[in-house]
Amino acid sequence: MGDNGVLRLLQARLGKDTPVPFELKLWDGLCYHFGEGEPSFQVKINDPSGLAALSQMDLRQIAEAYMAGALDLAGDMLKVLEIRGFLTDQSQWWHRFWKHLSPLLLGQVKIDRQAIAQHYEFDHDLFLSFLDPTRCYSHALFEQDQESLEVAQHRKLDFALKACRVQPGERVLDVGGGWGTFTEYAGQQGIQVTSLTISNKSTEFLNDLISKQQLPCQVLNQNFFEHQSAVAYDAIAILGVIEHLPNYPAVLKQLSQLVKPGGRVYLDASATRYKHQKDAFISRYIYPGNHSFLCLHDFLKAVADSPFEVLAVYNDRHNYFLTCKAWAENFDRAQEQIIHRWGEEIYRMFRLYLWGSAHAFYSRGLDAYRVILERKHSDISSQPSASTQNLSN
Numbered sequence: 573m574g575d576n577g578v579l580r581l582l583q584a585r586l587g588k589d590t591p592v593p594f595e596l597k598l599w600d601g602l603c604y605h606f607g608e609g610e611p612s613f614q615v616k617i618n619d620p621s622g623l624a625a626l627s628q629m630d631l632r633q634i635a636e637a638y639m640a641g642a643l644d645l646a647g648d649m650l651k652v653l654e655i656r657g658f659l660t661d662q663s664q665w666w667h668r669f670w671k672h673l674s675p676l677l678l679g680q681v682k683i684d685r686q687a688i689a690q691h692y693e694f695d696h697d698l699f700l701s702f703l704d705p706t707r708c709y710s711h712a713l714f715e716q717d718q719e720s721l722e723v724a725q726h727r728k729l730d731f732a733l734k735a736c737r738v739q740p741g742e743r744v745l746d747v748g749g750g751w752g753t754f755t756e757y758a759g760q761q762g763i764q765v766t767s768l769t770i771s772n773k774s775t776e777f778l779n780d781l782i783s784k785q786q787l788p789c790q791v792l793n794q795n796f797f798e799h800q801s802a803v804a805y806d807a808i809a810i811l812g813v814i815e816h817l818p819n820y821p822a823v824l825k826q827l828s829q830l831v832k833p834g835g836r837v838y839l840d841a842s843a844t845r846y847k848h849q850k851d852a853f854i855s856r857y858i859y860p861g862n863h864s865f866l867c868l869h870d871f872l873k874a875v876a877d878s879p880f881e882v883l884a885v886y887n888d889r890h891n892y893f894l895t896c897k898a899w900a901e902n903f904d905r906a907q908e909q910i911i912h913r914w915g916e917e918i919y920r921m922f923r924l925y926l927w928g929s930a931h932a933f934y935s936r937g938l939d940a941y942r943v944i945l946e947r948k949h950s951d952i953s954s955q956p957s958a959s960t961q962n963l964s965n
Contacts, residue, residue, distance in 0.1 A: 592654045594647075598623070613647025631659045632852040639857075639920045649900070649923075653931035694914070696751060696777055701910055702903040702926065707751035710812025710840050711892040711940055721898040724891075728840075729757045735838040735884075735944045736807035738763055745805045745830060747796050748813030749774055752781040758809075759787030767791045768799055797826055804832035810839035818847065818864035820874035828879045833949045837880065841866035842892060842929075843939040858925050868941055880945040892940035893933035900926035 593607030595614045605611065617623045622642030625633045637643050645652050703709060704722040712724030713731060732754065738744055740762030746754045749767030755778060758765050769775055770793060778791035792799070796817065808831050810817075817823045827837055843866040855863075868885070875882055903910070903926050910919045932938040 590655060591657065592651045594652075594655070596626075611647075612651040613645065613649075615652075616644040616646065618642055618644065629659050631656055632856065634659065635853040635857075635924055638924065639917050641916060641920075649927040650897075650931050650934060653928060654935075656931075694773075694918075696773055698910070698914055698918070698922070699751065701906040702899040702922075703751070704898070704902075706753055706757075708753040708811070709750050711842075711888055711895040713888070714891055714894050717894060721895065721902075724894070725753075729754065731942070732809055732811065732838050732840070733758055733761070733763075735942075736809055736836050738807050742806040743803070745799075745801075745808045747808060747810045748816070749778050749791055750811070752778050754809050754811055755787065755789050755791070756781060756785065759785070759789040762788065765789040766801075766805075768794055768796055770795055797822065799826075799830070801830055805830055805835065806832060807836045807838070810837070810841075812840060812842070814839050814841045814866055814871075815859070816863055820871050821877070824874055824878040824880060827945075828947060831947050833947050835947050836883075837945040837947075838942070839945075840888070840942045841940065842933075843868055843941055844937075845939070853924065853928075857921055865938065866941065868939070868943075871943075875945065879948050881948055883944040883946050884942070885944075886942040888940040888942055889933050889936065889938070892938070893930055896926060896930035896933060900930050 590607040592612045593605070593609045595611040596604040596606060597614055597616045598604075599618050615626070617626065619642055621640075622637050625637035625642060628634070634643070638645060699709065700707060704720070704725055706722060706725040706729065708725045708729065711728070712721055713728040714724040715727070736744055738758075741764065743764045743766065744758055746758075746765050746767040749755055749769040751774065752767070755765045755767045759782070765787070767778055767789065769778065769791060772793070775791055775793045781787070782789050782791065808827060814823070831837060844864075845867070847867045847870060848864045872882065872885075900923070903923060907919060910922075929938070933940065
């Protein structure tokens with residue numbers, strides 16, 4: 573199909589129905605207008621391959637063309653992403669199928685290590701280029717939209733620690749240590765944190781942090797399902813990691829073996845209404861393996877058959893939107909440094925991921941929750957099902 577044919581196809585598919593007016597500019601300087609009103613953004617096509625990708629109206633193919641530099645996006649990225657409701661996701665079915673098959677073929681522990689390595693084994697400076705000084709890679713709690721991300725992250729960490737209900741000298745398991753956010757925050761208050769990670773980069777970072785600050789903490793490069801402790805923990809914290817642990821009955825069984833009766837579990841997570849609901853771009857380039865956003869009703873169903881009861885559930889969709897928006901803005905401000913150190917393709921890939929995540933929360937394509945659990949003192953078999961005691965909007 574020639575260029576004119578591609579443009580006619582796009583005009584037929586979009587025309588005046590596009591939710592946000594935009595401008596399409598070709599490599600020869602010609603411009604085309606879609607939608608009614610002033611353009612909110614511009615799509616610049618740099619070569620025929622970019623136009624061919626756009627003509628497919630497929631999310632992954634357009635994302636790959638952008639990563640390769642075959643097309644550019646200029647303007648408000650949240651407006652740009654309004655257009656994805658018109659796009660297909662043709663390879664999404666394969667990724668959903670593979671999520672169920674891969675644990676059976678390869679084993680969950682091996683899959684976890686491979687998936688974590690792909691996302692988290694970049695130099696930590698890449699992530700620190702958009703995270704705030706707390707280095708927290710999960711959502712913050714904002715009291716107002718205009719406050720700083722750092723202030724909002726300190727509020728979340730304070731909430732998480734209070735939810736764990738621990739005192740100095742007590743022991744907390746931090747599942748997924750990241751860049752030491754919870755380890756540092758709790759350790760500075762005299763709490764003994766054991767931090768689990770299966771990222772080599774994270775292990776190095778945490779060991780250095782613990783050593784420099786003389787924290788009463790330790791880090792173990794160990795899969796959550798392989799971890800054992802002779803003495804039960806007083807509490808367990810899981811900040812933005814339950815997405816990597818989609819087998820909820822197995823997770824809850826392991827948690828019950830690790831935390832003492834009456835002990836608390838705090839977790840926060842991004843979420844979707846359906847298990848393994850994830851587009852092909854995210855599956856292929858950002859979170860491979862069988863990563864799955866939290867499916868709250870499935871998780872609570874599993875809790876009902878476990879030794880835990882639900883103390884609280886909080887809806888944090890808007891908080892995660894504000895968090896991702898701040899990350900994306902930080903990332904764009906560091907564009908020159910990021911391209912210099914890691915290259916144009918990595919910059920474009922993470923830019924799509926961060927702005928795409930912000931838009932998903934903004935448009936209600938993604939949800940987010942905080943959940944507080946407590947292990948019952950008595951046997952679950954004689955108890956009624958767990959129930960949600962507090963639901964915040």
